[in-house]
Amino acid sequence: MSKATILVTGAAGFVGAFLTQRLLETTESVVIGFDNLNDYYDVRLKEDRLQMLKDAAGDSGRFVFVRGDLADADAVDAVFREHRPSIVVNLAAQAGVRYSIENPRAYIDSNLIGFFNILEACRAHPVEHLVYASSSSVYGTNEKVPYSTSDQVDNPVSLYAATKKSNELMAHSYASLYGIPSTGLRFFTVYGPMGRPDMAYFKFTDKIVRGEPIQIYNMGDMRRDFTYIDDIVTGVVNVMGKAPDESATGVRHKVYNIGNNQPESLLGFVETLERVLIEEGVISEPTKHELLPMQPGDVYQTYADVDELKQDFGFRPSTPLRDGLAKFARWYATSATAAAPRI
Template sequence: MKTILITGAAGFIGSNLAQALVSDNKIIGFDNVNYYYDVNLKEHRLLQLQSYENFTFIKGDLADKHVVDSIFELYKPDIVVNLAAQAGVRYSIDNPQAYIDSNLIGFFNILEACRNYPVDHLVYASSSSVYGSNKKVPYATDDQVDNPVSLYAATKKSNELMAHAYSKLYDIPATGLRFFTVYGPAGRPDMAYFKFTNKLVKGEKIQIYNYGDMYRDFTYIDDIVTGVVNVMNKAPEPNEDGVRYKVYNIGNNSPESLMDFVNTLEDKLMKYGIINSVADKELLPMQPGDVYQTYADVSELEKDFGFKPSTSLDEGLDRFAKWYREYYKVGGDK
């Protein structure tokens, strides 16, 4: 049985990862349970984990070096999966400090702790946003990504650089995962599919940016979890420079247009009786920090793990709508 530290365990991806691992491993979940979005949802996710004997939850801030060190000292994790971060592109325009504290100082504290309490593998969340306005598609991990278009993206790229330096200097096996628009049941209310749903339920108009001309590689949560588990269990071999360091994309490898996505979402919400009619749509220009499209090249992931995400948007949004109906007690009985 391995001891796995999951930071961001009350978060969307962290809680699903902990669920997948808790039967066979000792999970230390860490999270500051902040108010970036509805805390009830974070508590709901934690509640489902707290019934497991193998799950220990510690509430604390990644930017607090003392707390992070004390967790490593006490539990000596074999594997660390760092998912805690200030997420969101648009929020970083108005709240830059949160990204410096959680994503830079917090990640530095994780790296220092891995240096002082050696681990078998450090896996950490990066993001498709590092590709900025990359023109070439699909996005591959050997594309040059030196032109971030948001502070969020800049912190995620920094994480990859910081991890490389620590891997090289202190021989810490480290893998960065660039996630592409993750969605699913009990997902993040700050993300478009969830915000649209909340508005549709209230009969409000929805805002569609870049006049609907945007593409996203929507990736279902279970595919992300399978990807993380595969990667986590196999630390990278030394590369040509002798550094045990890797970065992978985890994305659906099939971008969908924003308009198709909204239509599918509306169909699913109608199917479950959550809404009765489609919404008015307000078409607006592109928002600062946003990108035209995301599209993951997952050939490296396939080559090294024989796996790539495969859940269709139709299936994924169906499960989201079903969950939404049950969680918020709205809609019919279908």
């Protein structure tokens, strides 16, 4: 992988940008970034991430950005045809559980049609490895914890989760029919500097800064496996370098969890966030909390079993929540983009 041509879709997104930066700084690979720069949240944040990538590449010419939409089959095929990537990391998707209730068509266009276009391009222009983002949301209402990739995931509670489970099934079928080695990664609540403003920690911070009360659902009785961005990126890079072996049925397809393996209570998370925001000078005091019922599409807890990730790659996420939130607070305190209007 040290001198590969790598296509990263969603390169201006949170995970995509930090993955691309890592590849530019630690390998000699050429990275083709593909993103439509949609306005689901403030585009200025995406532009800041792209500038970060241009700075990381310098004059090397190893970062090429292509603005395009996954739902545009011709645009996707053109990128494959021109650049001939050997590794593809598909991170582009319409994100957000609650937004899928309000605007379901965006999820069909990006997460289903867009992913189908990626699979078709990998079939027409063979690749060594396709890595794609799934989500902990696929576990839905499962009560058994920690969540294992061997668990049944047939009860999604949001369209977003349903599209991600569909991606796994689609990738498996293409691996079986056309021999495309594929690995799906179920991410668990990714957070950190330059993250998505629709995520709870970012929305809470915006409201706390404005002195507004924050809404905490299910009366605060929720648990999340928060995973710091650097751990997610390390996991993705490890997986990229090793395409899966054939399964017992002869299919080169595998799914892993990438999570911190340590769920945190939502109320404890809010207390930690407020503490580090005070320490970094972002706020002077906590704000009021509104305890509300569970929202449609939410689940009570997420908890990743990462034994397979540890076994196959010798790695498991380990950044403590307080350390990760402190890094986010430092970025928020100094970033002009962090003060931009929110969605």
